[in-house]
Amino acid sequence: MRNSNSDRKVVLITGAGIGIGRATAKAFGAPDYTVLVTDVLHEEGEAVAAEIRDAGGSATHYSAAKAGVVGPVRGLAVELGRHGIRANGLALGFIRTAQALSEQHSKRAAGLAAVSAPIPRGRVGEPEDMADVITFMASDKARYLSGQTILVDGGFAIQSH
Numbered sequence: 001m002r003n004s005n006s007d008r009k010v011v012l013i014t015g016a017g018i019g020i021g022r023a024t025a026k027a028f029g030a031p032d033y034t035v036l037v038t039d040v041l042h043e044e045g046e047a048v049a050a051e052i053r054d055a056g057g058s059a060t061h062y063s064a065a066k067a068g069v070v071g072p073v074r075g076l077a078v079e080l081g082r083h084g085i086r087a088n089g090l091a092l093g094f095i096r097t098a099q100a101l102s103e104q105h106s107k108r109a110a111g112l113a114a115v116s117a118p119i120p121r122g123r124v125g126e127p128e129d130m131a132d133v134i135t136f137m138a139s140d141k142a143r144y145l146s147g148q149t150i151l152v153d154g155g156f157a158i159q160s161h
């Protein structure tokens with residue numbers, strides 16, 4: 001998406017208050033982007049937008065639910081490619097976030113430590129590891145990448161082969 005008032009790209013990130021969304025919003029907080037931060041966690045979302053602005057970037061927080069349902073990446077890439085729009089997905093391995101550490105959802109700290117042993121890269125992922133790949137995928141460096149879902153898991157999925 002491009003902002004009609006300037007050459008700045010506009011990036012909307014849902015769930016940007018904590019975890020991978022937060023790291024990704026901050027990674028897009030460079031001069032070329034305006035970041036629209038959304039999260040149902042109002043204070044966390046506002047704090048991320050403020051951090052981006054304090055670092056010299058441009059950001060606005062919307063306290064809203066996810067803005068739409070993102071359809072299959074391949075279908076969007078086929079449908080929108082001729083309009084200059086690319087669609088790509090990111091598949092994750094084990095990433096150290098509140099969700100991954102929570103009692104309710106997942107592995108807790110001990111579980112995350114245990115799961116890191118068979119990961120070829122030797123550790124679980126950090127939110128920033130995801131953010132760097134996402135910003136690359138959105139950048140012009142990836143201008144010919146479309147319709148792909150990239151698995152970013154430190155090699156976990158191939159470790160048994």
Ligand SMILES: NC(=O)c1ccc[n+]([C@@H]2O[C@H](COP(=O)([O-])OP(=O)(O)OC[C@H]3O[C@@H](n4cnc5c(N)ncnc54)[C@H](O)[C@@H]3O)[C@@H](O)[C@H]2O)c1
Pocket residue numbers: 014015016017018019020021038039040041064065066092093094095096097098099100
């Ligand atoms: N962390 C992992 O290891 C892992 C692995 C596989 C997949 N994932 C997926 O990646 C995504 C991000 O994971 P995370 O670990 O950063 O999660 P997280 O729980 O740390 O952060 C999720 C954020 O989304 C926000 N959110 C939830 N519902 C929303 C809504 N309707 N509208 C706007 N915001 C909403 C939450 O408030 C929270 O800020 C999730 O979909 C998760 O299932 C995570």
